[in-house]
Amino acid sequence: MNASQVKRCSKQTLRRLPAYHRLLKRMATTGRENVSCTRIARELHLDPTQVRKDLAVTGAVGRPRVGFRVDEALGAIEEFLGWNNANDAVLVGAGALGAALIGYPGFARHGLRILAAFDADSAKVGKEIRGCPVYGVDRLYDLVDRLKVRVGVLTVPAEAAQDVADQMILAGIEGIWNLTPAWLDVPESIVVENVELSASLAVLSSRLAERGRTPR
Amino acid sequence: MNASQVKRCSKQTLRRLPAYHRLLKRMATTGRENVSCTRIARELHLDPTQVRKDLAVTGAVGRPRVGFRVDEALGAIEEFLGWNNANDAVLVGAGALGAALIGYPGFARHGLRILAAFDADSAKVGKEIRGCPVYGVDRLYDLVDRLKVRVGVLTVPAEAAQDVADQMILAGIEGIWNLTPAWLDVPESIVVENVELSASLAVLSSRLAERGRTPR
DNA sequence: TAGATTGTTAATCGATTAACAATC
DNA sequence: TAGATTGTTAATCGATTAACAATC
Numbered sequence: 001m002n003a004s005q006v007k008r009c010s011k012q013t014l015r016r017l018p019a020y021h022r023l024l025k026r027m028a029t030t031g032r033e034n035v036s037c038t039r040i041a042r043e044l045h046l047d048p049t050q051v052r053k054d055l056a057v058t059g060a061v062g063r064p065r066v067g068f069r070v071d072e073a074l075g076a077i078e079e080f081l082g083w084n085n086a087n088d089a090v091l092v093g094a095g096a097l098g099a100a101l102i103g104y105p106g107f108a109r110h111g112l113r114i115l116a117a118f119d120a121d122s123a124k125v126g127k128e129i130r131g132c133p134v135y136g137v138d139r140l141y142d143l144v145d146r147l148k149v150r151v152g153v154l155t156v157p158a159e160a161a162q163d164v165a166d167q168m169i170l171a172g173i174e175g176i177w178n179l180t181p182a183w184l185d186v187p188e189s190i191v192v193e194n195v196e197l198s199a200s201l202a203v204l205s206s207r208l209a210e211r212g213r214t215p216r
Numbered sequence: 217m218n219a220s221q222v223k224r225c226s227k228q229t230l231r232r233l234p235a236y237h238r239l240l241k242r243m244a245t246t247g248r249e250n251v252s253c254t255r256i257a258r259e260l261h262l263d264p265t266q267v268r269k270d271l272a273v274t275g276a277v278g279r280p281r282v283g284f285r286v287d288e289a290l291g292a293i294e295e296f297l298g299w300n301n302a303n304d305a306v307l308v309g310a311g312a313l314g315a316a317l318i319g320y321p322g323f324a325r326h327g328l329r330i331l332a333a334f335d336a337d338s339a340k341v342g343k344e345i346r347g348c349p350v351y352g353v354d355r356l357y358d359l360v361d362r363l364k365v366r367v368g369v370l371t372v373p374a375e376a377a378q379d380v381a382d383q384m385i386l387a388g389i390e391g392i393w394n395l396t397p398a399w400l401d402v403p404e405s406i407v408v409e410n411v412e413l414s415a416s417l418a419v420l421s422s423r424l425a426e427r428g429r430t431p432r
Numbered sequence: 433t434a435g436a437t438t439g440t441t442a443a444t445c446g447a448t449t450a451a452c453a454a455t456c
Numbered sequence: 457t458a459g460a461t462t463g464t465t466a467a468t469c470g471a472t473t474a475a476c477a478a479t480c
Contacts, residue, residue, distance in 0.1 A: 010447070014422050015415040019399055022374075036461060044399055047449060052462070064455045064462045082421045096319050100312035106397070110414050111421045150424065158238075175424045177417065181322070183235055183260055191427060193420035195413065198326050199231040201393065204409035205298045205327045206230050208366065208391045211407060226471070252437060263473060268438070280438045280479045 009057040014081075016054050018110075019044055021077045028070050036067035086113040087175075088149045092164050093156035094119040094134050097179060101153060103130045112177075114153065116143055120160070137167070144171035151175045158182045225273040230297075232270050234326075235260055237293045244286050252283035302329040303391075304365045308380050309372035310335040310350050313395060317369060319346045328393075330369065332359055336376070353380070360387035367391045374398045 023043055027035055037055065041048040055068065060076035062068040078084055086108065091098050094117040101107065102114055117134045119125060125136045135143065143149070152168040154161060154176055161182035168176060175191040178184055181198050239259055243251055253271065257264040271284065276292035278284040294300055302324065307314050310333040317323065318330055333350045335341060341352045351359065359365070368384040370377060370392055377398035384392060391407040394400055397414050 008426065009422070011419055012447070014419045015412065018397065018412070018414045018418050022397060022399070038461075048461090049449060049451095049463095050447090053448090053464095056463075062462055065460050066456075067461065080422075081418045082425050087421060087424065096312070096316035100316045103312050106414060107417065110417055112417055151420070174427065175420050177420050181234065181238060183238070189427075191420060191423040193416055193423070195411070195416050196231060196234070197411065198234045198322060200409055200411050201323065201326055201328055202234050202297045203227055203230045204367070204391050204393050204407060205303060206225070206296075207407040207409070208303065209298050210224065211390065211405075228471070254437075264437090265439095265473060265475095266471090269440095269472090272439075278438055281436050282480075283437070 013054045013057060016044075016046070016050075017058065017077050017081060020051070020054065021074060021081075024070050024074050024077070028074065032070055034067045035070050035073070037062070039067070082111045083109065086111045087151045088147060089114050089151035089153055089177075090116050090118060090140070090144055090149050090168075090173075091132075091153040091155060092118045092137065092140065092168065093154065093160075093180075094121075094124050094129060095155060095157075098153075098155035099129050101155065101179075102132045112151065112153075115147060115149065120156075137164070140167055141171040144168070144173060149173065151177065153177045153179070154184075155179050229270045229273060232260075232262070232266075233274065233293050233297060236267070236270065237290060237297075240286050240290050240293070244290065248286055250283045251286050251289070253278070255283070298327045299325065302327050303367045304363060305330050305367035305369055305393075306332050306334065306356070306360060306365050306384075306389075307348075307369040307371060308334045308353065308356065308384065309370065309376075310337075310340050310345060311371060311373075314369075314371035315345050317371065317395075318348045328367065328369075331363060331365065336372075353383070356383055357387040360384070360389060365389065367393065369393045369395070370400075371395050 020040060023040060024035065037051040038048045041051045055073060058076040058080040060068055060073045089112050091102060091114050098117060102117060107114065114132060117129060117132050118137045118140050119134055120137050122136065124134050127134050150173065152173040154164060156164050158180045161180040162184060165176055165184045165186060169186060169190055176184065177193050179195045181196065184192050186192055236256060239256060240251065253267040254264045257267045271289060274292040274296040276284055276289045305328050307318060307330050314333060318333060323330065330348060333345060333348050334353045334356050335350055336353050338352065340350050343350050366389065368389040370380060372380050374396045377396040378400060381392055381400045381402060385402060385406055392400065393409050395411045397412065400408050402408055
């Protein structure tokens, strides 16, 4: 299975794969060589058939009675998720959230290499955030175009989100990881993935309210 | 409609409601008084019937031919999402991501008031992050119990996540907003909402790979 | 009035779960 | 061998979308 044979798979499957990877990684460190879907499902409170189908999309194959080789499954997931050949990215909005993302080493291992940051605040321009240079937003087009960057991380204030997204697209960005609460209007060819922290928070609040005020 | 009459509704609906709110808020500032689901759907690229059903769960009622009153719909969404009576919360893990969340004023308006932060790093303890005091993790039980805090925000390194979650639950936390990549093992009565940044990133990478390397 | 829009019931679609033969 | 597990096909479930009568 190589990167050009990417199968269409559901967003839900895509969301579970990193969890399998994390679990398998932990199992690998304990020296475990094989693992069944039954076992993975039990650990993560999922349905075994679902795990089996999810792993199937990555191209991993298991053996009856034995299960999957842990290292093979890990490799298949990494390959499928593109963790072996990271996308170069730029980040616009070097505020607190942007800085936190720049500093997170996990992304480099998970398919995202942030080459440069951009900010409208001239006080930040010219500085570095953990080794990552900060440029003025006016340099965005030039750098994205020159470095052939495909991914843009959007961590600006919500009001500026659409405008910056437009500039990213103009410069040649093909995928936007949108961490602002704004819903972006983009051409169909552009891939947008919204993180929506406030939506996630809404789910938590509602589930808590539903649960009610139980005695403690 | 009051907070005790919380209808069961799908996670997907819950995730769309903040987007409606944001759009309606923008419309309200332009002086618009009424809006149809058709219009909302067009703006957000959704199905009109879906918007209608989503709004229905909040208790908002519209009028044929006219649509919904913008202010009424806004109020209904806020009430339904519990944005009018914020949950008190504590945050554990005052690193870069934790600090970014503490500093984000939007959460206070969206049902989450972070009262205190906790960190294992003694260099941070005793300081303040944008007006929010940082305590040692050993003070967690005491403060959560005394202040009757229901929500815990988890922004510690993945390795510490399960341990800190256990401590939160012991102290009386009922809902955990988990921003670590770890999957938490918690009693059934505890509500966990996972943000899963790396899963979101996986979706973006995969969609890009699928899309292929198109000429630019 | 005519027609846009609501609220609701029915049809479709896709994801999850169950069932089961093949296999090591 | 016996039986746990795979891979796959069928059934179920829930969410989305379509259809349509009611209404202002």
